[in-house]
Amino acid sequence: MSQQNLEALDVEAIREEFPILEREFDDQQVVYLDNAATTQTPDPVVDAMSDYYRRYNSNVHRGIHHLSQEASEAYEEAHDRVAEFIGASGGREEVIFTKNTTESENLLAYSWGLNELGPEDEVVLTEMEHHASLVTWQQIAMRTGASVEYIRVDEEGRLDMDHAEELITDETALVSAVHVSNTLGTVNPVSELTDLAHEHDALSFIDGAQAVPNQPVDVEEIDADFYAFSGHKMAGPTGIGVLYGKKELLEAMEPYLYGGGMIRKVTFEESTWGDLPWKFEPGTPPIAEAVGLHAAVDWLEEIGMDRIREHEQDLARYAYERLEDEGDVEIYGPEPGPDRGGLVSFNLENVHAHDLTSIMNDHTIAVRAGDHCTQPLHDKLGVPASTRASFYVYNTREEVDKLVAALDDARQLFA
Amino acid sequence: MGLGSDMYRQQILDHYKNPRNYGELEDPTFTHIGENPMCGDEIRMDVKLADDEETIEYVAFSGDGCAISQASASMLSGELKGKSIDELLEMDRDDVIDMLGVDISPMRVKCAVLAEKVAQDGAEIYQGELDKDKTTTED
Numbered sequence: 001m002s003q004q005n006l007e008a009l010d011v012e013a014i015r016e017e018f019p020i021l022e023r024e025f026d027d028q029q030v031v032y033l034d035n036a037a038t039t040q041t042p043d044p045v046v047d048a049m050s051d052y053y054r055r056y057n058s059n060v061h062r063g064i065h066h067l068s069q070e071a072s073e074a075y076e077e078a079h080d081r082v083a084e085f086i087g088a089s090g091g092r093e094e095v096i097f098t099k100n101t102t103e104s105e106n107l108l109a110y111s112w113g114l115n116e117l118g119p120e121d122e123v124v125l126t127e128m129e130h131h132a133s134l135v136t137w138q139q140i141a142m143r144t145g146a147s148v149e150y151i152r153v154d155e156e157g158r159l160d161m162d163h164a165e166e167l168i169t170d171e172t173a174l175v176s177a178v179h180v181s182n183t184l185g186t187v188n189p190v191s192e193l194t195d196l197a198h199e200h201d202a203l204s205f206i207d208g209a210q211a212v213p214n215q216p217v218d219v220e221e222i223d224a225d226f227y228a229f230s231g232h233k234m235a236g237p238t239g240i241g242v243l244y245g246k247k248e249l250l251e252a253m254e255p256y257l258y259g260g261g262m263i264r265k266v267t268f269e270e271s272t273w274g275d276l277p278w279k280f281e282p283g284t285p286p287i288a289e290a291v292g293l294h295a296a297v298d299w300l301e302e303i304g305m306d307r308i309r310e311h312e313q314d315l316a317r318y319a320y321e322r323l324e325d326e327g328d329v330e331i332y333g334p335e336p337g338p339d340r341g342g343l344v345s346f347n348l349e350n351v352h353a354h355d356l357t358s359i360m361n362d363h364t365i366a367v368r369a370g371d372h373c374t375q376p377l378h379d380k381l382g383v384p385a386s387t388r389a390s391f392y393v394y395n396t397r398e399e400v401d402k403l404v405a406a407l408d409d410a411r412q413l414f415a
Numbered sequence: 416m417g418l419g420s421d422m423y424r425q426q427i428l429d430h431y432k433n434p435r436n437y438g439e440l441e442d443p444t445f446t447h448i449g450e451n452p453m454c455g456d457e458i459r460m461d462v463k464l465a466d467d468e469e470t471i472e473y474v475a476f477s478g479d480g481c482a483i484s485q486a487s488a489s490m491l492s493g494e495l496k497g498k499s500i501d502e503l504l505e506m507d508r509d510d511v512i513d514m515l516g517v518d519i520s521p522m523r524v525k526c527a528v529l530a531e532k533v534a535q536d537g538a539e540i541y542q543g544e545l546d547k548d549k550t551t552t553e554d
Contacts, residue, residue, distance in 0.1 A: 352481035354454050358422055358523065370453060384455020384480070413423050414432075414482070 006307045014303070015394045017042040028364040031399045036182050036210060036343050036390035037368055038232045041292075045236060048295035049288045059284055061261055071287055078290035079277060085297045086227065087218035088244055093276035096243040096250070097285055101209040102132040104228035104243035105176075107280060108205060109136045110256035112249075113174070119145030121173040124164075124202075126188070127153040127380060128181040131373040133207055137176060146173070153380065157184040157333035164196060172202040179211035180341040183374045183388070184333030185316065187211070187341050194223045203249070209233055213392075214312055214342055216305040219244050231289060235393075236296035240289035243280070250276050259283045308393050312342025315391040319344045319400045326407060332381055343390035345372070351410045353385040359413065360387070363406045365399075423482065424517050431482040436492035440475045444468075447537030448478075449550030451529050456480025458488050460534045462541075464500070471495045471503065474534070481526050483519065488530035490514055500538050506531055525552040 015021050018040045023030045032040060052074065058067035060075045079092035088094040098104045117123070123137045127150045141148045149167045152160040159177075168175060175197040180187050194204040205226040211217055213234035219227045224244070231240040245253075255262060255273060259282035264272040273279040300308065317336035323329045328349040334340050348356050357369035368388045371378045378384065389403055440446075443461035450457045458478040465472045474492040479485070494514055495503055511531045512519055519527045532550050539545035 352454070354481040354523065354526065355423070355483070358520065361520075371455070375452075378455075413428060 006304070006310050009303065009307055009311050009393065011311075011394060011396055014042075017044065018394055019043070021394060025364045031363070031365040031402050033389040033391065033395065033399065033403060034366045034368050035213075035392040035395075036233070036372075036388065038238070039213060039235050039392050040394070041237065041296075042235055042299055044299050045292050045295045049237060049292040052288045052291045057288070060287055061278070074294070075285065075287050075290050078294040081294045081297050082242055083244075085301065086212065086242075086244060087220050089220060090247040094244055094247050094250065096245070096277040096280045097290055098228075098241040098243055099239060099286070100232070100241035101130075101207060101228045101230045102136075102241075104241050105132050105136050105205070105207065107243055107256065108226055108228075108245075109140045111253045111280070112203075113137070113140040113146075114144060114256075115254060117141070117144040117146040117173055120171065121146040122149055122167075122169070122171045123147070124149045124151060124167050124172050124175045124197075126151040126159055126177050128157075128159070128184055128186065128188075128374060128377050129176070129178060130182055130207060130209070131375070132209075133176050133178070133205075134376065137174075150376075151177070153184070153186075153377065156335070157181075157186050158339070159186070159188055159193075161189065161192065164193060168193075168196045168200055168202065170200050172197065172200050174203050174205060176205040177207070179206050179208040179217070180214070181333065181374075182210045182343070183345050183372045183377055183386070185341045185343045185345070186334055187215075187339045189339075190224065191222050194225075197225075198223070210341060210343075213300075214305075215309040225249055231293040231296065234296055235299055237286075237289045237292040240286045240293050242293075247276065250280070253280075255279050255282070257282050261285070303393060309342075311393060312391050312395075313338075313340070315395055315397065315400060316340055316342045316344055318397050319389060319391075319403070322400060322404045326404065328411075329407070330383075332386060342392070343388060345386040345388040347383055347386050348407055348410055351414045353383075353387045355414070356387050356407075356410050359410045360403070360406050362409070363402065365403055365406055367403070421518050422520065422523070426516060427482060427486045430486035430489040434476075434485060434489040436473075436475045436489065437477060438475050439477055440473060443475075445537050445541040447533050447540060447550065449529055449533035449536065449552070451480065451484065451525050451552040453552070454481055454484065454526055456484040456526055456529055458484065458530050458533050460488070460492075460530060460537055462495075462534065462537060469499050469501075471498050471500065476530060480529075481523075483515075483523050483526040484529045487511060487515060487527050491530045491534065495534065500542070503538055504535055506535070528552070 056070040058071040060072040197204040203225040206224045208229040212229040227244040232238040262282035353369040440461035444464040461475045463473040476488040536550040
């Protein structure tokens with residue numbers, strides 16, 4: 001994993017594609033450090049979607065007319081492009097478009113979980129799971145009688161892999177883990193987790209919402225059975241997410257949403273399902289968003305996912321070190337290194353995260369405060385909330401400096 | 416530049432750092448607890464009514480959370496003294512924001528009104544018009 005000799009990003013040129021970053025409030029330029037929540041959208045992505053609406057907006061799959069053919073081709077090709085991007089050799093049949101990562105998770109839970117799980121089964125999650133997975137499997141477990149277990153997070157914010165080995169047994173039906181924690185920034189050893197699952201004939205689901213936008217991801221290298229992520233966290237639009245699944249698994253799965261566009265034959269008595277991936281995409285799908293996601297993937301690959309990872313890790317390291325030097329800042333998650341992604345969650349002594357974040361906003365610095373949809377993890381950390389700065393390809397060290405400088409205001413106010 | 420936002424004016428910070436009526440009453444007429452799960456704010460309000468069973472004699476609060484929720488509880492505890500239960504129940508979010516005397520950004524309104532909601536729910540439970548263990552701003 002040599003990341004040493006990559007050419008540095010031309011951040012200034014990149015920023016020119018994001019007019020939103022020029023915005024000012026109270027004469028202060030916005031410092032956008034809330035990228036783990038959603039990233040900004042570069043002009044080429046906005047243009048691609050605008051071009052779709054201006055030139056070939058039409059419904060897909062059914063139309064015989066020119067416009068529908070163009071829209072259908074663009075929509076289908078977006079699946080191919082995403083498959084290529086994440087190393088899914090099965091192509092479009094392994095890529096289902098959903099609304100977001102949460103819906104991808106629910107698709108698996110309803111289509112596979114409800115049908116396959118029973119009281120003898122265990123679902124193994126991690127203590128750093130996002131509510132998208134944690135709440136979903138809790139509910140499925142309640143309905144099926146299955147039990148849910150959590151792999152411990154250690155003092156440094158990493159998964160306790162010895163505990164993982166204990167928990168993952170022949171009773172395990174599914175191992176579901178975040179690839180990168182949205183709170184701790186930990187990059188989890190998802191290949192190892194998947195191997196452990198497979199040793200016990202269990203399936204693996206990896207929540208890649210914080211991974212695919214920020215680092216190269218190859219689902220076949222991980223050997224994940226299912227893998228999910230969202231468009232809007234990777235320079236793409238809101239309203240589209242992805243569920244990757246191995247073809248033979250998806251073929252065996254029943255759909256959980258029904259309607260038009262997903263059927264082969266319908267009579268008054270019964271229906272049969274269409275081919276992959278369409279059997280999981282009933283109704284009019286997010287067409288413009290698929291076009292936008294395709295453009296986002298092109299845009300990211302042109303920069304290079306290796307370079308994006310390096311840029312973000314550099315910013316995370318810089319932010320971590322600067323915050324640590326302050327002396328009164330508690331930082332969560334592992335120290336900077338290859339297993340830490342581009343975000344830093346922290347608390348300033350004696351200042352509640354919501355107050356700190358409001359004060360940051362006075363400086364037009366956009367950070368997030370709260371539990372980041374990981375309430376049980378925050379309970380474990382012993383804090384109700386934290387402030388999170390998360391970085392993307394257009395962020396700079398100067399922006400980190402502004403974040404650190406704003407801490408002084410909070411200290412003075414709350415001294 | 417001016418120090419901090421309008422939200423953190425001296426009065427708010429003063430109530431946050433030196434909360435009034437902080438603690439628990441020995442013999443409250445009613446007690447209620449509430450939380451704002453988004454922030455992790457948690458507040459307990461103890462209310463002691465006068466012999467007329469209508470006039471609020473004392474209010475104490477305890478708990479922890481952000482400056483806005485705590486300052487709001489502190490100010491409310493003073494504000495309610497001498498008011499009737501009906502007056503408490505008639506309060507709305509604008510009254511709380513007026514009391515705080517600062518602009519509360521939309522995302523922080525839940526923090527500001529937590530204490531008021533807890534006191535009101537407590538009063539309604541006392542009157543037998545409400546049945547709930549805990550108030551949450553997400554309801």
